[in-house]
Amino acid sequence: MRILVTGGAGFIGSHIAERLLELGHHVVVLDDLSTGREENIPGGVEFVKGDITDRQLVSELMDDGRFDVVNHHAAQMDVRRSVEDPTFDARVNILGILNLLQCSIKGGVKKFMFASTGGAVYGEQARYPADEDHPTRPVSPYGISKLAGEGYLFYYRIQCGLQTVIMRYANIYGPRQNPFGEAGVVAIFSHKLAQDEQVTIHGDGLQTRDYVYIEDVVTANLLALDNADSITFNVGSGIETDVVTLYKHLAKAAGTDLPPRHGPPKPGEQRRSSISPQFAYESLGWRPKVPLAEGLARTFHSFITADGRQTSG
Ligand SMILES: NC(=O)c1ccc[n+]([C@@H]2O[C@H](COP(=O)([O-])OP(=O)(O)OC[C@H]3O[C@@H](n4cnc5c(N)ncnc54)[C@H](O)[C@@H]3O)[C@@H](O)[C@H]2O)c1
The missing domain is CATH 3.90.25.10 (UDP-galactose 4-epimerase, domain 1)
Incomplete structure (x- = not known):
C-alpha cells in the first residue's frame, strides 16, 4: 500500500514508518521537524518537510490518488503548551487534521488512521480502567483538540465513506x-x-x-491497517x-x-x-505483550x- 505517515520523524511515527517499510509498503513521511528529527526517519522512506496545515503543500502531495492510507501522527502534543497557547494547539491539531482530511477526500484516500489520546480525552476518570464508552471530558485544550479531530473523522466517514481508525493511546514509551x-x-x-x-x-x-511499549503500539497500528474499517479503540494496558x-x-x-x-x-x-485494552482484544486480537x-x-x-x-x- 502507499501510506502517508504524518509525524514520521517523531517518536511513534518513525517506528511505524520503519515497520511499514519492512513490510514492503511505500511510505512517505510528512513532518515539519518541530519536535521530530530527520535522523529518526528510516532510510528508504521519502521525506517531505512541511507543515500539515499548509493547504497547498498537502494538497499537491496528496493529489492524483497518490495514497491509499494516511496514518496521522503529527501533532502539538505538549499539554502545558496547549494551556499556555490554545490557539496554536488548535491550529496544529484541529486545522491540521482538517486540512489532511479534506485533501484525503480530494486525493482518493481510502483509510485514515488517527493517533488520539486516552488519558487527555477521558479526563478525570469516573472508573478505572476507562473503556471506549467512558464519558469524554477533556480538561486541557490538547484533549479538546484531539477530541475535535475524532469528531471530524466521524463526519468524513458518514459524509464521504472514508474508512476511519481512531487509536486512543495511553502513555507510550520506548x-x-x-x-x-x-x-x-x-x-x-x-x-x-x-x-x-x-x-x-x-x-x-x-x-x-498506563504505560505501553512502542513495539505494542506499532502492532496495534498494523492490525488496524489490515483488519479495521471504522473503529475507535484504546491502546492501553489497563x-x-x-x-x-x-x-x-x-x-x-x-x-x-x-x-x-x-x-x-x-x-x-x-x-x-x-x-482498558478489552475492546482492542475483542475486535483486533490486540493486547500489549x-x-x-x-x-x-x-x-x-x-x-x-x-x-x-x-x-x-
Ligand atoms: N507519546 C505518547 O505517549 C502519546 C500519547 C497519546 C497520544 N499520542 C499522539 O501520538 C502522536 C505522536 O506522538 P509522539 O510521542 O511520537 O510525539 P513526537 O513529538 O515525537 O512526534 C510528533 C511529530 O509531529 C511533527 N509535527 C508537529 N507539528 C507538525 C506540523 N504542524 N506539521 C508537520 N509535522 C508536525 C513533529 O516534528 C514530530 O516529528 C501525536 O499525535 C500524539 O498526540 C502520543
Missing part, C-alpha cells in the same frame, strides 16, 4: 522518545540516568499512568503504574541506587489514568546506545 519536552517521563528519566544525573519526581510520585515504581525499574536497569529527588507537584496534573520491566530496560539501554537517536536537546 527508544527515540524526546527527553527534552514536558511529556514522556520514561524518556526524561532514562536520559537523566544515562547521564548519571539525579531525577526529579513531581509531588509524591504516586500519580498513576494497568496503573505510579512514578515511584517506574523510577525503581529504570534505576535497576541503570544499575544505580541514587534516590530520586521530590519537587513540587505539577499544578492541575491528573492523579490517575488507565484505559511487552512487560513493563522489560520495556523500561530496553528503553533505558537505547539511551546509552545509538538507537535512542536523541542525545542532545
